[in-house]
Amino acid sequence: MTMMRQFHLGLISLLLASGCQMYVPGGNPFTDGPDSATTWESTTEVPKTVTLIDTRSGEHLFMMEIPVGQKLVIDFVTDGGDNAVITPDLMMWEVFPSSVKYGPLSNALTVPGRWSRKIIVNLRDSGEYAQPAIDRPLSIDEINDQPDWWSSEGGTLRGSDPIDGYDP
Numbered sequence: 001m002t003m004m005r006q007f008h009l010g011l012i013s014l015l016l017a018s019g020c021q022m023y024v025p026g027g028n029p030f031t032d033g034p035d036s037a038t039t040w041e042s043t044t045e046v047p048k049t050v051t052l053i054d055t056r057s058g059e060h061l062f063m064m065e066i067p068v069g070q071k072l073v074i075d076f077v078t079d080g081g082d083n084a085v086i087t088p089d090l091m092m093w094e095v096f097p098s099s100v101k102y103g104p105l106s107n108a109l110t111v112p113g114r115w116s117r118k119i120i121v122n123l124r125d126s127g128e129y130a131q132p133a134i135d136r137p138l139s140i141d142e143i144n145d146q147p148d149w150w151s152s153e154g155g156t157l158r159g160s161d162p163i164d165g166y167d168p
Contacts, residue, residue: 022102023073037075037105040121041098042066047124050074052091052111055118062091062109069130070095073105074119081110088113 023039042048050072052062066072073094080090089112092105111117 023071023096024101025071035076035078037073038119039071039073040066041071042068043098044068044129045126047126047128048072049122049124051120051122053118053120054112054116056112056116061111061117062093064093064095065124066095067131068128069098071098071100075105076111076114078114083110087111089117 023037025039025041040048040050047066047068049063049065051060051064053059054061064072073096075092077090077092079088081087087110089110091109091111093107093109094103094105096103
């Protein structure tokens with residue numbers, strides 16, 4: 001095998017091993033830089049609030065209490081704003097579930113240039129919990145799915161046999 005082929009094989013293996021994880025806290029080691037997207041993940045132990053401030057006026061332009069189990073991704077597009085002096089850049093953002101590694105940023109806000117904005121990340125008190133999914137399956141969905149002994153009329157309660165240790 002030639003040296004170049006070995007190099008390409010090693011590079012491909014390294015890329016596959018790292019996975020295509022674009023939106024992870026700390027960034028992607030291959031594409032991370034000052035102009036790449038930034039990710040903040042909110043967990044039960046460390047729930048976060050992200051605030052964007054205009055340093056010229058002190059105005060709070062954007063504030064997001066990231067829900068537990070979600071992450072906020074922000075990407076700034078230079079010269080994407082609507083005013084070359086006051087708001088020359090465009091901030092693209094989205095809130096994703098923590099398991100999502102990549103997706104489109106569908107929300108936008110025109111913001112001051114990089115030297116006139118500041119991002120503050122505050123930690124909220126721990127102990128928050130993620131909201132359960134609305135469409136999650138419940139153990140008993142309908143009255144007809146319930147056992148006879150659950151009703152007000154009652155019924156036979158099948159108990160477990162402690163000798164074999166198994167439930168019916």
